[in-house]
Amino acid sequence: MTSTYRVQLTPDLGFPEVARLTGYLRELGAGRLYLSPILQAVRDSQHGYDVVDHGRIRAEFGGAAALRDLAARGIPLIADIVPNHMTVPQPESGNAPLWSALRDGPDSPYARWFDVQWPVALPVLGDEPGGLVADGSVLRYYDHAFPIRPGTEDLPLPELLEAQHYRLVNWRESPGYRRFFDVSSLIGLRVEDPEVFEATHALMLSLVDEGIIEGLRVDHPDGLADPRGYLERLRPRVPGPLWVEKILIDDERLPADWPCDGTTGYDALNMITRLFVDPAGRDSLVETFTRHTGVPASYDSVRYEAKKHVIELFFRGEVDRLVGALGDPGLRDAAVELLAAMPVYRAYVNPGEQPSAESVAIVQAAASQAATRADPDAVGKTANLVLYGPAEAVTRFQQTCGPVMAKGVEDTALYRWYPLAALNEVGGEPDRFGVSAGEFHAFCASLPPTTMTTLSTHDTKRSEDVRARLAVLSEMPAEWSRAVASWASSVAFDPRLDYLAWQTLMASWPITTERFTGYLLKAAREAKTAISWQNRDPAYEAGIREFAERAVEVCGHSVASFTAVVDRYARVNSLGQKLVQLMMPGIPDVYQGTEITDFSLVDPDNRRPVDFERRRGLLAHPDDSWDGQKMLVTTTALNLRRRLDPASPYEPIEAGEHAVAFARGERAVAVATRLPAGLERRGGWGADTLMLPPGQWRDLLTGRQHTGRIPLGHLLSRYPVAILER
Structure with a gap:
């Protein structure tokens, strides 16, 4: 196991389409193909976490036959599994176990599947009365359908409703079941019950037994009644890699008694992001943020x-x-x-x-x-x-x-609090500005060689290259303050949202008004200061749309000019964080499309289709653009990882304030520039040097040979990173 490449399956990107990518992914250097959930979900689902049937491979992806054909292409498969919940579809008959439980209540063989209180409250009713119709053995409410308890079909409607094993309540009320976060359409499963575990895992574990699937990524283990017990039951059945989507906060570490290979990498992501953020910019950025927002x-x-x-x-x-x-x-x-x-x-x-x-x-x-x-x-x-x-x-x-x-x-x-939005990531601490190279080295020394590392996922708040741009603001806070003051004087809407909007517009530029608007609507609903998903305000949302349009129209040229300055340094951050992630301890994951620049925002924006033809072309003929350089760094590092033992020791190399360097065993050395704007202000590398471990080293990016103590200005004269192999 050397690396993974994460693909978000959709009805338009199923197993046959992914099978046609395997040649490209093999040449790129991907060690394993890492798939989003593959079990039958709601028909039009774009993510697959809304499972309705644990006994079927998703038909929209091509079903079991197409999955086997994909597995036969030669790249071992890792699959995402969702043990914590199923979906409550519309109509509800689309989930057969749930239908049985609602019809027969505690007497249903499926009643033990779900974490509910009987009679279970179902929050589906709108604010207006009416709409409920008894139709034979089914109770209908617009697009909803519920089973009627046998023997109660002929009761008058009020009595019929009281006789069911469920109660229909207003959509704003809490459901009578454990759910996924606040999502009432996802109902909690009781996989701590051995019978439920076996029933919901039988198909996936049979695919592991057959060798169709090599390893698993467990979604949201913290939702389970007993995460450790769940993993103790699962681990003996999965001889290959087993990762958990565990979010660790700051210095928190994965429980030592969990029998798995590690996390899915948010801890590494946040540490890498901080490595490229200048803590000296903290006070200025916080002051600018509070002045503009009043937060x-x-x-x-x-x-x-x-x-x-x-x-x-x-x-x-x-x-x-x-x-x-x-x-x-x-x-x-x-x-x-x-x-x-x-x-x-x-x-x-x-x-x-x-x-x-x-x-x-x-x-x-x-x-x-x-x-x-x-x-x-x-x-x-x-x-x-x-x-x-x-x-x-x-x-x-x-x-x-x-x-x-x-x-x-x-x-x-x-x-709500985003002085530097690059730090506002899953598991991130937005008030912790930057880490030193020494702190990063200490973190790497604590990582198990089998844990996953990542920079972008289907759940990140913004992609790695958006964060690379935003990190530059920590090195030029005064320039940023002047720029955002200029934009805000021309176009304004809600101070609590506008400052996030300007960071987003710059860091994702160029962006369509449609994408920008979609992001701001989601951000405002998540912030819950003016609107929320539960409480819409058409006038406020119209204001967001108008602001987005005017921001692009009035300030777009200025934003583009500012971003062009930022990109001189963001490219350095982008290549540096990619190299560090691919070469540090752990199994690196590359999220679909991020082998070149990707300026995506939070989902669903980061699940848009990927232009793989462009990436194929750059892999075959890399150019000197940012995209070409990122492709070169990615494929060079991934292919080098194939030649390295994943357990190769991690050895820090002293490289001064503006570089981070480390060796992996006796075969590889990675060097990356950090804080590039500050480096430029001080006049470049000057007399800074780096001492290589003994031996003759070849830079795989330039072909140059190096040995002993090297001036950093020489080593990094062609690219801001170096990938050395002995």
Whole structure:
């Protein structure tokens, strides 16, 4: 295992289309082909996480036969699996296990599949009365369809509704089931039940047994009742690689007792991004941000308010179930404050087990903060119960922490506090500006050789090259402040959104008005300061559209000129972070299309079709454009990784303030320029040198031979990076 290449399957990019890419991917240097979910999902789904049938390979991709043909092309396959949830489709009959459970309630053989409270509340009703019609054995409500409990078909409608194993409630209410974050159309599965685990994993594990699929990537393990127990059951059945989409915050590390190969790489992504951010720009960027937006300079306060906001907006039902499990309604405020204070997605406490010292420390630290906002005695009691109390209380708290973090931080706070949006990534800490080369080396030394690393995914808030541009602002904050002041004086809408809009417009330029508008609508809904997904305001949304159009029309020329200056340095960042990610410890993943520049924004923008013909052409005939240079760096590094032992030791090499360098064993050395604007201001490399390990080294990008101590100005005269092989 040397690397992976992630492909987002869609009805337009199924197994036959991907099979035609395998020759290109092999030449690029990809070691494995990493597929988004392949089980049957909602027919038109563009992502595949809304599974409706665990027993079928998705028909829109070509089905099982086309999957086998793809596997026969010679690149081993990694597949994404979704153990935490299924979808609640429209009509609901599209999910047969759920249909059975709703029809027959606790007596259904599928009732144990779903994490529900009977009768289960289904939030589907609109604000206007009417629309419900009993149609034989089916209850219809516009596009929805629900099974009628046998024997109740002839009851009058009010009595019929009361006789069902479900209750239809307003769409704004919390559902009577655990869901994926706040998405009521995704219903939680109970894979901790061995029968449910076997039923929902049988097909995927049979593909592993056959050798069709080599390894698995587990989606959202923090949603499960017992992530470690789940992996202990899965690991013996998957001899190949097994990764988990675990979001680690700052210095947090993957639990040591999880039997898997590592994370999907957000921890590496955030560390690499910080490596190319200049901490000296922090104060100026925060000042510019607060001046334009009126948002507080303290990220901590914004994060806290955002988490409290989403708990009230989305998770009242989840808190109700937690408080019920705690056994004391008087602990509700304490439970809410404890959830809001949790610094990570989960503390990994299992019922009936003595919690680890680390888990206790996490909960107690949160309790200390919560005690400043709620009754200290109640907080202390709540913290004790979620550590040592009833099994359901322990598990419910763990399963609620993740959604509160994800929606409160990822999907709210990061859209409210963004002095430098490059830092506002999944698992990122936007107030932590930059790391030194030494801190980066220490991080790499702690990485297992089998963990995944990445720079872009289907879930990143912005692509790696958008972040490469934004990182430059940390080196030229005064120039940025003047530019954004000029633009804002010409076009303005909502100060809480505009500043993010200007960063986005510059960093994704050139961008169509349609894409720009789509991003701003999503950003505003996620921020929840003026509108949200639940509370639309047609006038405000029209204002966003008008702002986007005018920003492009009035300021586009100026934005393009500023971006051209930024790109002199962003290209250096782009190539540097790509090389570092591909050569550092771990198994590097390349997200589809990012072998050349990609200026995509948050999904669905980052799932747009990829122009593979352009990439084929650049692979065959690389030019000296940014795209050509990024392709050259990517394919050179990926093919070198094929010749390296993944466990090759990581050895830092001293390279000064403006470079990062390291050796991988005795065969490879990577060197990347960092903070290029500052390097230019100081007059270039001057007398800076780098001492190579013993031996004769060839730069695979230029063909030059090097040995001993080399002037960095010579080593990096052709490209801002060097890939050396002995």
